[in-house]
Amino acid sequence: MGVRKLTSFNCPFYAQWELLLYSVTVTMSTMTWHSLAASSVALREWKRPIVITALLLGAFAIVDASLFLQTPFVSSEVRFADASPGGFLIVPASCPSSPSNSDYPHNTCSATCPNGLNINQYPSCTCPGGQVQSGSQCVCPSGQTWNGSQCIATSGGCTAQYFCASGASCTGSGDTLCYRNAACSASVIFNPCQFGCSGGACNGAPAPVIDITVNPSLIRRGETTHVIWNASFVSSCTVTEDNSSVSDAWSCSTQSSCAASHDNLSSALSERTTYVLSCTGLNGSQVTDSAILNIIPIFQET
Amino acid sequence: MVYSVSMRVILAVLFVCVVVAGSGRSGELLEGMHTSFERVVLSLFPSSERAYQYGARHFSSHNAAAYDPDTALAFFLTSAALDARHPFAVHEIARLYFLKGDFAQALSYSNIQVRYHGAAYPNAYYVRGLIKGFMGDYDGARRDYEEYLRSDVTNWAALNDYAWVLLKAGRANAAAIATARGLTHFPQNPWLLNSRAIALAELGQLREARDAARDAVRASMQLTEEEWLIAYPGNDPRVAAQGILTLQESTRRNLGAVNGR
Numbered sequence: 001m002g003v004r005k006l007t008s009f010n011c012p013f014y015a016q017w018e019l020l021l022y023s024v025t026v027t028m029s030t031m032t033w034h035s036l037a038a039s040s041v042a043l044r045e046w047k048r049p050i051v052i053t054a055l056l057l058g059a060f061a062i063v064d065a066s067l068f069l070q071t072p073f074v075s076s077e078v079r080f081a082d083a084s085p086g087g088f089l090i091v092p093a094s095c096p097s098s099p100s101n102s103d104y105p106h107n108t109c110s111a112t113c114p115n116g117l118n119i120n121q122y123p124s125c126t127c128p129g130g131q132v133q134s135g136s137q138c139v140c141p142s143g144q145t146w147n148g149s150q151c152i153a154t155s156g157g158c159t160a161q162y163f164c165a166s167g168a169s170c171t172g173s174g175d176t177l178c179y180r181n182a183a184c185s186a187s188v189i190f191n192p193c194q195f196g197c198s199g200g201a202c203n204g205a206p207a208p209v210i211d212i213t214v215n216p217s218l219i220r221r222g223e224t225t226h227v228i229w230n231a232s233f234v235s236s237c238t239v240t241e242d243n244s245s246v247s248d249a250w251s252c253s254t255q256s257s258c259a260a261s262h263d264n265l266s267s268a269l270s271e272r273t274t275y276v277l278s279c280t281g282l283n284g285s286q287v288t289d290s291a292i293l294n295i296i297p298i299f300q301e302t
Numbered sequence: 303m304v305y306s307v308s309m310r311v312i313l314a315v316l317f318v319c320v321v322v323a324g325s326g327r328s329g330e331l332l333e334g335m336h337t338s339f340e341r342v343v344l345s346l347f348p349s350s351e352r353a354y355q356y357g358a359r360h361f362s363s364h365n366a367a368a369y370d371p372d373t374a375l376a377f378f379l380t381s382a383a384l385d386a387r388h389p390f391a392v393h394e395i396a397r398l399y400f401l402k403g404d405f406a407q408a409l410s411y412s413n414i415q416v417r418y419h420g421a422a423y424p425n426a427y428y429v430r431g432l433i434k435g436f437m438g439d440y441d442g443a444r445r446d447y448e449e450y451l452r453s454d455v456t457n458w459a460a461l462n463d464y465a466w467v468l469l470k471a472g473r474a475n476a477a478a479i480a481t482a483r484g485l486t487h488f489p490q491n492p493w494l495l496n497s498r499a500i501a502l503a504e505l506g507q508l509r510e511a512r513d514a515a516r517d518a519v520r521a522s523m524q525l526t527e528e529e530w531l532i533a534y535p536g537n538d539p540r541v542a543a544q545g546i547l548t549l550q551e552s553t554r555r556n557l558g559a560v561n562g563r
Binding site for chain 1: 369370371389390393394397400401402403405423425428429432435436450453454455456457458459460462463465466469470472487488493496497499500503504532533534535536537538540541544545548549551552555556559560
């Protein structure tokens, strides 16, 4: 009886020695209990085994009744119904509270996809974006890859992508930006990338570099000077001055024209003048530089 | 003579065993001995997992003879004392305190479970949401239910309880959406139907609310004790009928209230 009861617990943690110990405990408990009762009556009144049996039955009945009359445990959930703002009665449940399927498996309260898909991953139980079912998962059919929202063709074994190559043939490595589609057909996007190609994209323009000088920077009143200016990685430049008596101004408006070295002769100057070079870089930034021309002072003895 | 006495005693014992076994109460009698045996084994060979398994046996709605929340709690506390990082011992302690109505204790243990095992076992969040809901912290409960529902998107009880705390927070529209989501997979679930009827009634959609309330009454009348125990694991199987009555009375009152509007 003890063994049958034990196996009905379906507990995997009982080792053989526990089974044996349990059997011994039950047997000894039973025998000790009955032996004590027997020793008090039967050993003295051994001719009356019916009395012994009756006494034992009585003891069992008392224990039995006490077990039978135990009050059921009424938890906080059993009679709980909460009132909504409108006075209706809401009844919460607690199905997923049991851990590790030790009591009722909590997944009995969750839906499962009839087709075996993982419903937590695919709540609609259908594969999205052209995917097909493979076990509990969805995958793209052979020859296609998942681009994040749908399966796209990878016929020819190619994945659509931009890459850096050399020349119009889009082979090897170089500064040409190319694009290869899923059908493995490549085409030139930029040839070459002006500032090189890396990581499947043209590199951005470097920061502009500009310089302006006046030569000579010290003249006598009424003389002229050379205004020399250079600019790299710029799309346009202007040179202006702050002398109200002259109107010197030069400019360039293309990357190539600005990249050349400029040497402009100033007007005749009679006072200190500042020349300012202002450029817009290919990367969109604004930069300025300046050069100052000074006039040799005239000293008069008094 | 000694032989003769022994034989009589053995015969008497056998007779008593047969009578007791035939009375149908042998399970309870053996259960007491079994529990004593568990205590002896645990004293001789302390083990967190063994204590947990013993506790789980006394906390199972499947085993009415063994069901005893106090004994289960003692075993789970022993399990946690032997290994504070046992994956479920603290979780079960929180559940037991919750079922006993000691929500403060339940919450403190639930917080520990979430901290150490929430990522691996998201139903720690569910239990904490339940406890917070019973304590009136509906916003905290909402966050925990949302966390749990990320890993179990179709769980009807989680969706129903989520709707409960949303309704308590005055967010009937969100509650209606949550219950609709659950009813997609469990169209005859009386708890979901009841909560949906309430959400719709709160939104003033009385016609739809009446239909849902009527369906809820009908579904609750067909509820079995086995189904109720699945919805409320860890409860004494002997109180399943009372639990069903609570739901049936609630659905009937709600139908009456909707009809009265």
